[in-house]
Amino acid sequence: MAVTGVTLGEEIMLLSLDDESGSAKSQQAAGWAVAGGILLELVMAERVSVTGKYLGVLDSTPTGEPLLDGRLALLETWMQGRSKRRVTDWLTKDHTKAVGATVQRLSERGLVTEERHKVLGLFPVRRYPEADGATERALRERLTATVLGKADPDERTAGLIALLHSAKLHGLAFPEQPRKEVTQRMAEIAAGEWAAESVRLAIRDMQAAVIAVTAATIAAAVA
Numbered sequence: 001m002a003v004t005g006v007t008l009g010e011e012i013m014l015l016s017l018d019d020e021s022g023s024a025k026s027q028q029a030a031g032w033a034v035a036g037g038i039l040l041e042l043v044m045a046e047r048v049s050v051t052g053k054y055l056g057v058l059d060s061t062p063t064g065e066p067l068l069d070g071r072l073a074l075l076e077t078w079m080q081g082r083s084k085r086r087v088t089d090w091l092t093k094d095h096t097k098a099v100g101a102t103v104q105r106l107s108e109r110g111l112v113t114e115e116r117h118k119v120l121g122l123f124p125v126r127r128y129p130e131a132d133g134a135t136e137r138a139l140r141e142r143l144t145a146t147v148l149g150k151a152d153p154d155e156r157t158a159g160l161i162a163l164l165h166s167a168k169l170h171g172l173a174f175p176e177q178p179r180k181e182v183t184q185r186m187a188e189i190a191a192g193e194w195a196a197e198s199v200r201l202a203i204r205d206m207q208a209a210v211i212a213v214t215a216a217t218i219a220a221a222v223a
Contacts, residue, residue, distance in 0.1 A: 006109070006135055007067055008037030008160050013102045014111065014136045015164075015172040022115060022127030024099075026169055029214055033167040034102050035095035036210045038071050039087070040159050043202040047072055050202040053209070054084040067105040071098060087209040095213075103128050111135055143173050147185050155195030159203050162190035166207040167214055 006014075016030035017023070024030060039055070042048040045063045049056045057076050062069045071094065078093065079085060106112045112128040130136070145151045146161065153161065164173050165186040174182045190207060193200060 006111075006139075007065060007105075008041045008156065008163070009034045009067065009098065009102045010037075010106055010109075010111075011139050011160055012037050012163065012169075012172075013099065013106060014139060015169070017103075017112060017128050017130070019130040019133065019136075022112065022129035026167075026172055029167045029169055030172065031095045031099045032091060032210050032213050033163045033169060035091050035098040036163050036167075036206050037160070038068060038098055038102070039090070040163065040202060040206050041068055042072055042075075043206075044155065044159070044199055048075065050087055050205045050209075051084075052205055053086055053088070055087045055090060056084045066108075067101055070101055087205065088213050091209060091213050140173070146189065147174070147182055148177070150185070153189055153194050155199050158189055158192065158194035159199070159206075161186050162203045162207050163210060165190045166210040 012030060012033045013024075016025050016027070016034075018025060039048060039050065042063075043050050045068065047057065047059050047061070047063060047068075049058050055075075057072070057079055060072060060076050063072070074094070074097075075090065078090065103112065103114075107114050107128065111130070111132050113131045115127045115129065117125045117127065142157060143161070146153045146157055161173075164170065165183070170179050170182050170186060190203070195203065
């Protein structure tokens with residue numbers, strides 16, 4: 001099954017990037033969700049399985065989407081002939097590089113522009129301000145219709161909302177809405193039966209993995 005259009009990881013990245021400054025909001029949590037989105041996209045493309053705490057490669061045939069195919073090749077190498085490894089281990093290993101690959105893909109699509117600066121004249125910093133806002137506007141309209149308008153989601157939208165909910169990124173999707181107004185509906189969608197059973201179970205297990213790595217990060221930060 002070929003993959004066309006903007007991927008889940010890219011959608012999460014678009015929500016995270018400030019349109020004008022190009023800096024990432026909720027950077028660490030968004031990074032986990034981006035990596036999780038790429039993995040879930042590979043599950044839906046039937047290239048990867050996520051079952052409980054473990055993942056495996058089912059099919060290394062390219063999907064036709066460079067972002068996914070790059071992560072799939074790295075994942076296959078990382079598996080090193082094993083039938084399964086922990087989802088959280090992969091997210092921990094890959095999330096920073098996955099974010100870099102994702103913003104690069106957004107830049108290739110012409111959705112963001114890469115700008116390079118130096119802080120204090122020494123430290124290089126990259127920012128990715130919006131170049132074409134049509135894709136993000138359509139994304140936000142889709143989320144609004146599903147969460148606030150209570151429309152039934154398709155499986156990709158359900159997966160996206162589940163990842164945003166598990167990483168506590170409600171504010172990225174709905175910056176002007178009180179959290180209580182969206183949390184319950186996002187939780188309902190995350191727990192719902194909007195997708196085929198195999199995808200629904202993968203969404204559930206990806207949620208658990210993102211919650212685990214996010215919680216571990218928070219605990220390490222306050223220790």
